Amino acid sequence: MRVIVVEDSRSMVGLIKDILKRKKEISQVDVFYDGDSALKKIREEKYDFYILDYELPGVDGVTLAKEAEKKVGKERILIISAFEDFKHDRYNVLHKPFQIGELLKYLEL
Template sequence: MRILVVEDERLLCDGIAEDLRLEKYTVDCCYDGPAACERLFVEPYDLVVLDLNLPGMDGLELLRHIRTEQPELRVLILSARSQLSDKVAGLDLGADDYLTKPFALEELEARVRTLLRREFRQRESLVQVGALTLNTVTREVSGRGEPLPLTPREFAILEHLMLHRGCWISQEELMEHIWEADANPFSNAVRMHISSLRKKLRKRLGHDPIQTKVGRGYRLAGEETA
């Protein structure tokens, strides 16, 4: 899952991003409205954490753009504007949630989980492929019933493959959905993390469920077709 944090207080923005990365999300930061607007329309995101007092473009104006161009994109407003009228304005413009400052990171994490859980409203919170089970709520994965410790990047790759099980996923798509916007698209980062993930899966499952096809990318297969 990929999140964009839009907040002009750099220390706060970077702190939120780091906290969410520890929760195994891919996170980008923007510190003003115009930069966020530009990035939102060239990069795919699952959620935007949006401050309202932004230089260059007010957060509510940015929200209007989002709802016009990407009506399904989830938006969590994070603002010091605590008046009821501000909350009503934000929610009426299409925000999915509104959290006032100051706030506890634990509450922010819970609200992010709740909003992203809507991705699975037509599915169970437990995604299973073969002997692998991924909990979209606790952000944990197990193999053959035992916890499978993964790095945040390994988890994100496996999550993407499990959510798109049976589909070929290109290296470019993994870079687009899992790496930050400033990542080098010509690096071998995807192959390195896939290799590390495969070793852990092979050790836990006794086989490698990740299939590779030249020109197509990667696909996760169940045990019966691995």
Template sequence: MIRLLLADDQALVRGAMAALLDMEPDLSVVAEVGRGDEVLAAARTHQADVALLDVEMPGLDGVSAARELHGRLPGCKVLMVTTFGRAGYLRQAMAAGAAGFIVKDTPARQLADAVRRVHQGLRVVDPALAAQSLAFGDSPLTERETDVLRAARSGGTVADIARELRLSEGTVRNHLSSAIGKTGSRTRAEAVLMAEDNGWLLI
């Protein structure tokens, strides 16, 4: 029996996934959590073999939770199951130690099969997302440019961003200008949107 941990902040989605997976004769959902910072403790307590993690969760995002599991509980394999099929998320998740990455609209039979393959030590990646990841490549943004774009998501002024990141307004403008240029955008709002769509702002 393969013991599963489900981590998703949407209770209905989590419940539906648990019901589908529990119908499989060799799979058993032993724990469910709604926050990323509850994943490690739940995996330890319930001796999970495979953790199915959403990307965006409160407390700790799924990629960071995957990294924590991989480092501190390597026997528990990680399969990312997310609505956010973004190439950047895929690359970050695999770099964090996830063994698989699929989207939530994957048919139930394929989801169960993905769990089994990950448990066997194989990698499972949504093929369309894998192709997209190869096409887009790694983020062109520096760490500071990423910080500035992440802070710009709230729509605050340059002064607001400077205050939040403890930088001068001139430095913020320089980073914004560079990020706009690298993403081929016309405005910082476009740059934020493009970076988000490519999954460059998660970490």
């Protein structure tokens, strides 16, 4: 399984990567720290799962999710957000801070 993580916080990226290492079926994790460079990669390649921060420098996570959805189903897209009141009627949302198991359950497809 190939996963893309788009998150501007390096410490959060480290945490997410540590969690993803627990999943043996994940063979590749690509990381981007801004929406603009991630958008280019999302347009070029297909991933099996997308973990996207809502608020990013450049293009936001919802815009990235819409682009990713052209390649995979919406259930393979997870938006993470520090805004407790952020909800989206189309995509799964995980609020920061989150527990390890909360992230892992979204990867059980």
